[in-house]
Amino acid sequence: MKFDVEKIRNDFPVLHRKVYDKPFVYLDNAATTQKPVQVIEEIERVYKTINSNIHRGVHHLSDLCTGEYENAREKVASFINANHSHEVIFTSGTTGSVNLVAFSFGESFVGEGDEIIVSAMEHHSNIVPWQMLCERKNAVLKVIPINGDGELIMEEYEKLIGPKTRLVAVVHVSNAIGTRNPVERIIEIAHKQDVPVLVDGAQSVQHEKIDVQKIDADFFAFSGHKIYGPTGTGVLYGKEKWLDRMVPWQGGGEMISNVTFQKTTYNKLPFKFEAGTPNYTGAIAMAAALDYVGKTGLENIAGYEKELTEYAVSKLMQIDGLRLIGTPRKRTSVISFMIENIHPYDAGMVIDKMGVAVRTGSHCAEPVMDFFGVRGTIRASLVFYNTKREIDTLYDAVIKVKEMFN
Amino acid sequence: MSIEKVQKEIIEEFNIFEDWIDKYNHLIELSKDLPPIEDKYKTSENLIKGCQSKVWLHAEYRDGKIYFSADSDAVITKGIISLLIRVMSGRTPEELVNSDLFFIDQTGLKENLSPTRSNGLVSMVKQMKMYALAYKTKEQKKG
Numbered sequence: 001m002k003f004d005v006e007k008i009r010n011d012f013p014v015l016h017r018k019v020y021d022k023p024f025v026y027l028d029n030a031a032t033t034q035k036p037v038q039v040i041e042e043i044e045r046v047y048k049t050i051n052s053n054i055h056r057g058v059h060h061l062s063d064l065c066t067g068e069y070e071n072a073r074e075k076v077a078s079f080i081n082a083n084h085s086h087e088v089i090f091t092s093g094t095t096g097s098v099n100l101v102a103f104s105f106g107e108s109f110v111g112e113g114d115e116i117i118v119s120a121m122e123h124h125s126n127i128v129p130w131q132m133l134c135e136r137k138n139a140v141l142k143v144i145p146i147n148g149d150g151e152l153i154m155e156e157y158e159k160l161i162g163p164k165t166r167l168v169a170v171v172h173v174s175n176a177i178g179t180r181n182p183v184e185r186i187i188e189i190a191h192k193q194d195v196p197v198l199v200d201g202a203q204s205v206q207h208e209k210i211d212v213q214k215i216d217a218d219f220f221a222f223s224g225h226k227i228y229g230p231t232g233t234g235v236l237y238g239k240e241k242w243l244d245r246m247v248p249w250q251g252g253g254e255m256i257s258n259v260t261f262q263k264t265t266y267n268k269l270p271f272k273f274e275a276g277t278p279n280y281t282g283a284i285a286m287a288a289a290l291d292y293v294g295k296t297g298l299e300n301i302a303g304y305e306k307e308l309t310e311y312a313v314s315k316l317m318q319i320d321g322l323r324l325i326g327t328p329r330k331r332t333s334v335i336s337f338m339i340e341n342i343h344p345y346d347a348g349m350v351i352d353k354m355g356v357a358v359r360t361g362s363h364c365a366e367p368v369m370d371f372f373g374v375r376g377t378i379r380a381s382l383v384f385y386n387t388k389r390e391i392d393t394l395y396d397a398v399i400k401v402k403e404m405f406n
Numbered sequence: 407m408s409i410e411k412v413q414k415e416i417i418e419e420f421n422i423f424e425d426w427i428d429k430y431n432h433l434i435e436l437s438k439d440l441p442p443i444e445d446k447y448k449t450s451e452n453l454i455k456g457c458q459s460k461v462w463l464h465a466e467y468r469d470g471k472i473y474f475s476a477d478s479d480a481v482i483t484k485g486i487i488s489l490l491i492r493v494m495s496g497r498t499p500e501e502l503v504n505s506d507l508f509f510i511d512q513t514g515l516k517e518n519l520s521p522t523r524s525n526g527l528v529s530m531v532k533q534m535k536m537y538a539l540a541y542k543t544k545e546q547k548k549g
Binding site for chain 2: 020342343344345348350353360
């Protein structure tokens with residue numbers, strides 16, 4: 001199939017608006033992605049035609065809605081090639097998914113003196129839940145260091161993992177510098193010691209085909225809103241063998257089997273981890289987003305995005321005084337940079353006025369900024385609806401920044 | 407000159423500029439004129455944390471008036487600080503507590519002072535008023 005970016009852009013209404021009377025150039029996709037009409041209309045369809053609380057009533061609409069919610073779960077399972085659909089837990093997002101594992105896995109498997117390994121390039125949401133767990137359990141957080149290019153130092157990782165390691169939690173693609181980590185190898189090494197691995201897939205699932213069985217991840221977390229779905233949706237994939245042995249996270253309706261004041265027994269997977277009324281509208285609309293991506297084809301998407309990212313890197317590198325923060329050999333979509341010594345905030349204010357949306361600051365990854373000795377960066381993050389023309393606009397905006405602050 | 411008059415002066419100054427580039431260039435110029443804050447006042451207690459740019463604010467109370475000095479690591483933020491100091495510094499606590507900062511809206515710099523921009527400026531204005539309130543209360547106790 002030929003990749004037609006203009007046709008894709010037509011599916012995303014917000015891309016056609018103007019900002020400060022200029023065409024809107026959205027390069028903040030690592031923060032959240034825009035939504036195609038297919039997703040927007042799906043939300044409307046659910047509320048207009050089938051809305052009813054799921055798994056509750058015997059009435060017709062409740063049945064329909066429950067069916068579609070469970071169908072969404074099947075779709076997610078097939079999208080990431082999970083072995084069973086009950087290994088797919090709907091959450092509020094990647095943060096929710098990581099917190100679930102940090103609590104439930106932590107309560108079940110982590111004790112005093114045990115160790116959790118994360119990396120030096122994690123988003124705060126894959127650091128803080130583990131720190132909280134370590135505080136609760138008197139466990140120890142270990143950190144895989146990175147090199148000057150912003151890549152994990154694998155030899156150091158191999159030294160860190162040992163008999164006390166209970167879990168490795170590592171980001172697939174860094175939101176701050178774009179490094180695509182070798183999670184396959186990370187998992188292989190951990191499994192030699194029977195240590196499970198959680199992969200934070202927030203920045204990878206929209207850019208490459210994920211096969212959780214092939215990479216053999218024990219847990220894989222991602223957000224719906226970063227793959228063109230609604231906000232407040234997310235997924236935790238977990239291997240049955242782990243999820244089954246983990247205590248529930250939140251208590252409430254739906255997650256129980258029987259409740260008496262003496263003892264409550266819990267429901268089976270996946271419901272054990274879905275207390276209360278879930279965001280079923282969101283889950284159904286997220287499945288529509290996955291359908292959209294599936295129809296376009298992740299191979300096509302990845303091919304186009306790779307070309308676009310390479311174009312952006314080489315175009316930006318032409319600018320004298322522009323410094324890339326993170327120069328990994330394997331980069332996915334995210335480009336972080338500084339312009340001379342100009343404060344990212346100043347640069348961002350000017351770039352914004354040119355109609356270009358980029359992110360400035362520490363990207364919720366302060367340890368990464370500390371490592372590179374910068375107070376923050378300017379970050380452009382691209383997806384399949386972006387164009388070379390938009391990269392050229394960013395280029396012009398950066399030139400303007402240089403003119404103004406020098 | 408009253409707080410109101412200084413603000414009107416600033417608005418006139420900014421009205422000359424038609425587009426944002428000139429406004430920002432003016433802010434960049436103003437940032438260069440901001441009297442530097444003494445290093446001993448660049449302490450963590452005087453640091454107002456925005457998520458993105460840092461602001462240091464120091465206040466001194468002399469002869470019934472509050473004098474502010476401030477700095478930022480971002481240039482545009484610094485330019486706006488120089489405007490705020492022009493409006494707010496050398497005023498009595500009473501004047502500051504009751505002040506209405508309308509120049510921000512009318513110069514088209516509002517977005518720079520919106521809470522979502524997380525540049526420390528909103529907290530800086532709040533902090534300036536807090537100082538004013540504190541000195542006012544102190545004076546009243548004395549009186």
